[in-house]
Amino acid sequence: MKSKLLSTFSMLRVLMVAALTVFCVSCDKTETTDSTGFILYYMGVTDIGPGLSYDLQAPAYKGSAPYDFTITNITLDEETFSNDENFVINTETGAIAIQNTGAMASGLYSISVGCYSNGKFFEFKDAVQVNMLLAAPEGVTIEPDKIIVVNQDEEKWAETSAQVTTEKDKHISILRYAIAQDESKPYLQYFDVTSTGKIIIKEGVTEDQLIAGEEYTLSLKLTTKVGDHMFADAVTFKVVSKPRKLVYSLNQTDYDLFEARLAGESSIPQLKGGKEDLKFAIKSINPEISGFSINEENGQISLPENHEVPANKDLIYSFTITVSNSYGSADFESVYAAKVTDYVKPIDPDKFSYTTQDLYQLGGELTAERNPGFEGDAVEFSFAEENTDEEILAHKKNEIIKVDDGNGTITIANNHTLSAGSHEIKVKVTNMKNKEGIIKSLSVNVLENPNYFTYIDWGNNIEHEVQSNQNINIATVKTQNELYRNQFRFIHRVDVTSEYEVKGSDIKDDNAIFNYTIVSRFGGEKTDKFSKTEIDSNNGKITMGDTPLGSSFEGGILLIKVTVTNATQPKAPAFVRNIPIFFNTPKVDSKPYILNGEEKKGNQTMICTPFVIKANPKTGKCSNFTTQIIGANKSTPIKCNGIYDMPKDKFVWEYYGPFTYCNFDNNDSHKNSTPLNGSSKADELLYQVWENCSTVTKTKKDPMRYYNEQGTPNITDLNKKACYLDQDEVKLVVIPDKIKGKDNQYAYGAMLAQLRYNIKNDIMDALKATTDNPSNPVFPLIIWFDETYEGN
Template sequence: MNPTNTNLKLKRYLSWVFALLLITGGCKKEEVTDNTSFAIYYTGMTDIGPSMSGVIASPTFIGAKPNSFEILSISLDGATYSGNSFEINKDNGSISIKETTGIPVGLYKITVSCYSNGTRYEFKNAIEINMMKPVPDGITVEPNKLTVNYSDIIDPQSTAELPTAQVTTNKNHVSIRKYEIAKSDFSKYFAISATGVISIVRGDATLLPGKYVLSLKLTTGASKEDEGIFQNAIEIDIISKPLSLIYTPSLGKIEEESALSGKTSFKSNVPAYKGSMNDLAYSIKSISPATNKITIDPQTGVISVPENHGFAAGQQYKVTVNAKNVYDQAGVDFNDVFVLDVVKFIEPIQLFAYQNKNATQAVAFNVNPDAGFKGDEVRFEFIELPAALQGKLSLSAQGAISAVKGNTIPLGAYTIKVKATNPKNESIASFTLTVGTNPNYFTYVRYGNNLGLAPAENYANQFRIAVGAALSTVKPTPAATDAKVSLTYEIRNIQGSGTINAGTGQITLTTVNAASCGVFMVTATAGKGTPEEYAVQTPVFIHNSQAVNAAVVEYSPFVFQVNPNTGGRSTRPAITGVADKTKFTMDYRRTFNYYNFFGTQLSGQPTVENSFIRGLFDKYAESKGTNPNYGSRDPLSYYANQANLTLPLAYLDASTLELVVNPNKWIYNGEAANGAMVGQITFGIDGKDPQGGSGLFPIVLWFDTKF
């Protein structure tokens, strides 16, 4: 693998070894001998294969620092288990997983104890580990190595054909029922279809060049017990020339050497490099004005100046750096990528400290360095930031630490270390961030469904108005929530109209067109108007099922929840009122409305400039080498794409009338669809292309990468 820095290298290495899915959970206090408020929170490791090893990090905690950890018991699928594969660090509570060769597969739950302030606590089932069996022999990926140019992937407008690989079995000795990519830090960049085709997601701006090794989760039978892990199934090498080089900061300062300053020197930060790491080498192309006192480390790119440089205050040097790798031997010049100013004096870092911070779950906060802090040209960086905080805290150029409203930092106490560095000295400050319970925090409101679909949480928030019934016969009302306080409800009419009872959340429908679907967004707020205010948004869908020329089409569920990266296939619809169902045909025709829910895309039809779905129509046209037609059915039509059904964004399978969503088609400018699409479908009763048939809107596509 070719990482861009040490942290990324470690992160990817662990992903190769473990194929991890990290989840955070709280452990309830099981035995307490006093009234002290104390709890610990472990990060769980799942999806581990045989012969794998690893470490589950130390828990975070509320209360005094715990110690004297012990494993009290281990269960395997509910039965007591004894073995030496799990060991706990008595001092910090981290758990090592080793000697897993031959270990039984199944779900392991570990109960631990510890002491805090002299009090002993027990935490039942604090950690869960899913040990998966390997897949049967004879399953391979062909080819098991792919090489692809970064420029072909990152450009969402690119029409270059990306390579794919196929999961195969040895002479079909075993059938594979379900294909998944094992979760990792980079699994989102890749997809696998329902037939085992592994592909690369095009247009995600966060993807970096490098080697990625994927493991697969495969189900080879009819039950979850037949699920196994295919370790290191395929290596995908994304190659490129040097693409970018950024020094942060890009302006450095060095003191002139004097009686006041003494001998001075300078070192820049390691630059952020983007490109393949193979045979990467840095060199200085030019310095203006010329000097031989500024040098660069060819391996790291660090720019430095030794003592006895002789620079004088007021001078400025601009450095152009050349970076080359195996894919560009001449290298790429990054002009004036770093500037060094010479000054008389730099204030050393003094009195660098933070005060401990008590924060509230999901509430924004800010922590600044103490008022007495001094220092010029200071650079700040986190040191040993706990995993639970990574990606959830911001550190400004002034040393301010913040988290946004709605942040997902778990409950617990965290030690945060920040290093401040300038050319004179460095200092490390640490403080404790304690995230306490927000009485207003909750995660869901579910309206359920009236279709008889279970479990309700998998098919929530969809209601059908029966043929011939009035809108008033359906009044969706919240059926479940984990909120512990009263909620205030508001509604946004997206397609259709209705009102909501602010106290109960009951929806009264006023307009949903016949043979069509309504889309509404309900916002439930706890503690409205207080600093601890917290809100959850829930989409609610309505199908007004009415006959069109005697025909009734009903999908159950009529909300097709689909991951835009992987695609999928809906259920078959129930068709009534048709004499010969074998000649009943359907196809998408017009009025394609995309509604953004939680992304940044612009809602609207393809005719709307800069709308998300317009971009998808553009991509479809490019794939066919034609000009986009924003009034055409073709990007979602079966009949317009019969020769190649991998081209459309989605289509209705002519043989089953199931709605098929093709993988990686609902992504534009690197952002996957996160909303709903409702389009008109026309039907015919003569077995032919129904392009001129009667129209209805019987199904909603709901996109989310969490599905």
């Protein structure tokens, strides 16, 4: 549905899921998206258990403000579901309450939402998906306790763990353990659960990621033979330590400003450390002075009314504060500073304002200072509680939008995902004479980036089914079909097209300037593919060269970096996307085939259409494809002699290897991989996938195998699989949450692997590839992993 945005947009992909906790939903509606640009953004709810409730926050949106929200349809596992007040939508805001879940059946609930915008009605199909799990099995507990104390004062604090256990008399076989996903809890990325049920802190997690003084609650998803179960709030990691860091917010750059004889107080400081038996004390003030006091419980420093600390514009008092808790104490030298003046000027509300700013989407950034002429001393700026824009609130929560507390400067980082239109950022300024605060707004006009695009299309030659007695290399090109875009198949490497020109894109601006470069010439284990292939940097024309597909039948991938700028809008951020072009070169070999139930001799091969399969490594969803056995001669051009029977009771197939991976984004820890050779490294993505599957020997093929070495189906322990080829339904199965790196980021790239087949229902005969039965090795499938893929 959506393609991955690379370079600039690669950060957007992560933030849409993890930071902003929203995702973009496609829509079927009365008006086309192109005419209005209206889109809703809901937070994705993944796992929830029976008896639990969940409040799904109001959606963000792109376009005119929505209103009159309604739920138009609900399905349970794609069947109509009668909503008995389980899902209730707020007609004004679009927020959805999930309630009365105790008796709800397990399964995937898809909620379609309708609303009006600018007088037009829009319907968003499957805008929200809720995975209702079964109740936790009896006899499942956590050891040593559901509250796990993580003491960061200990050298090996990150090795703290908990263990899921089952009572012997109520034992239930748990096939797979996983952390239940909840996109409102970004800290889940720092934890993992092993195949044995051990809940751990991931290797490399730092004290800046798990903060002392905070608690982190995890729910578990337990897979048994009867389905997935929710173990809600299974364990809480309580992170503690002695006081480690103390920070005061100062109303001036280097100090707080107080007025002579008037009461005043500091901010309440932020402390990193355990909160039990917390106590603050002033250890010293330099130069020494009496009159200041500190709140022992929260660390706020104050001066009373009619205090006797003299005014001195040149003197700054420096404080050392002692903080103690149950785990120890620490002195924080020069952690706070104060100055006393004769007069603190109150804030003039008429002289505090911001000028409206423009901001581009997708790479735009903003620094907005308050307007000149501001009056007021010892002020403190903050993000006002009166902000109600859900997008602004989400960006503030994830520190994409910040307000400098000393000068009121507002910054918006270039990884923002604000929708096009006007947004208000409300800022409050206070001081000791304006404690109620003055609130002013910065109006930000978010402009669509004219350089944004989703695809560049070089065409395809596989969109129509292979017909008997027709040329395999069909010339018809359909540029708008994403399912087949940029896929070219050449049987036995015959009649490879020598040149490819760009057929189109979804850039609508005639002033767009394109730049094309080849960033990867990927050919699996072979290095001779595309060695002489070149691309015109201005128009994207690809010239394949003398030996465009090398000496093997693996096929290959050209990864093209496309950068778009705009001649008439030079301030618009350049937009960059990596576009893969896929080549499939199935080998024709002498093997028997079945035609109308009769075995015949002849040349044949297996093809899949399309041969690129989109797969979501997070959810396991895969796109559909057809599998065919065809007969073909090896002459030029290759002709198809027939599409042959593939009886399920005789057809077997299996991955044989080697497995290779081409990375499509800029993640240096997900490097191109060939894990079945001696040069594999830990920064190669598939090496890490093998680790996720607990495969110690990286030459083992188990993570991708349906059968074991004895030819017996071996899929009972899903924890040890990444994906496999299903025999009965002739499809690809991807196990969720396995195809990712140690950085907890899911794969975004393509995997190639050789597989073998026969039509004699003899898997061992197929895999051993004897002289009598060559068991033709083919590469009919390329798996494109993309966590934004939401299904056909």
